[in-house]
Amino acid sequence: MDKEKIRAGVVESLPLIREIQNETLRNQVIDAWTLALSENEYTSIEEMEGSGKPGGYTLGNQAQHILCVTRMALAMAEIISDTYQKDMQIDRDMLLAAGLCHDVGKPYEYHPTKRALWSAMPEKYGNPPLRHTLYGVYIAMTVGLPEEIVHVCGCHSPEGELVQRSLLATIIHHADKASWRIPGCYDRFRFDN
Numbered sequence: 001m002d003k004e005k006i007r008a009g010v011v012e013s014l015p016l017i018r019e020i021q022n023e024t025l026r027n028q029v030i031d032a033w034t035l036a037l038s039e040n041e042y043t044s045i046e047e048m049e050g051s052g053k054p055g056g057y058t059l060g061n062q063a064q065h066i067l068c069v070t071r072m073a074l075a076m077a078e079i080i081s082d083t084y085q086k087d088m089q090i091d092r093d094m095l096l097a098a099g100l101c102h103d104v105g106k107p108y109e110y111h112p113t114k115r116a117l118w119s120a121m122p123e124k125y126g127n128p129p130l131r132h133t134l135y136g137v138y139i140a141m142t143v144g145l146p147e148e149i150v151h152v153c154g155c156h157s158p159e160g161e162l163v164q165r166s167l168l169a170t171i172i173h174h175a176d177k178a179s180w181r182i183p184g185c186y187d188r189f190r191f192d193n
């Protein structure tokens with residue numbers, strides 16, 4: 001599929017992109033997903049199963065996951081600010097971009113054909129060679145996303161335990177965890193016994 005079709009599909013998959021007011025940032029978010037998908041044999045975000053890592057607990061697809069995390073992040077920031085009357089100086093555009101881009105490296109970690117090679121020869125390649133966090137950093141830097149968003153891509157997951165997470169990365173980290181653990185808890189109690 002040509003890149004323009006993939007690009008148009010990114011906005012269809014993640015309609016919250018349209019809420020980013022800053023045109024440069026909005027285009028960088030679209031560029032990031034277009035690059036990540038097209039470099040890894042994917043044409044849409046929905047083609048990836050919804051899970052934190054391949055083979056993990058699965059719920060819906062990755063586009064639903066990204067939207068769920070972004071919406072929870074916006075809600076958490078708003079509720080905490082309102083409840084405590086605390087202006088945390090959160091830029092809504094940046095929080096949107098952080099949520100929408102946090103897993104932009106997943107098309108690599110979920111690669112449709114390379115995964116079989118990685119699992120067959122981990123002593124040569126590592127399995128995976130890079131997690132989505134590291135690949136996400138590469139994508140975010142390549143398209144020129146701000147350093148704050150690069151940090152979220154790289155540090156929303158356990159990699160962030162080795163540094164001090166920013167406020168944006170902290171919000172996304174908790175929204176991300178909740179998005180798997182809450183339905184995962186329900187589904188395990190319901191179906192695993």
Ligand SMILES: [Fe+2]
Pocket residue numbers: 065069102103176
């Ligand atoms: Fe995530």
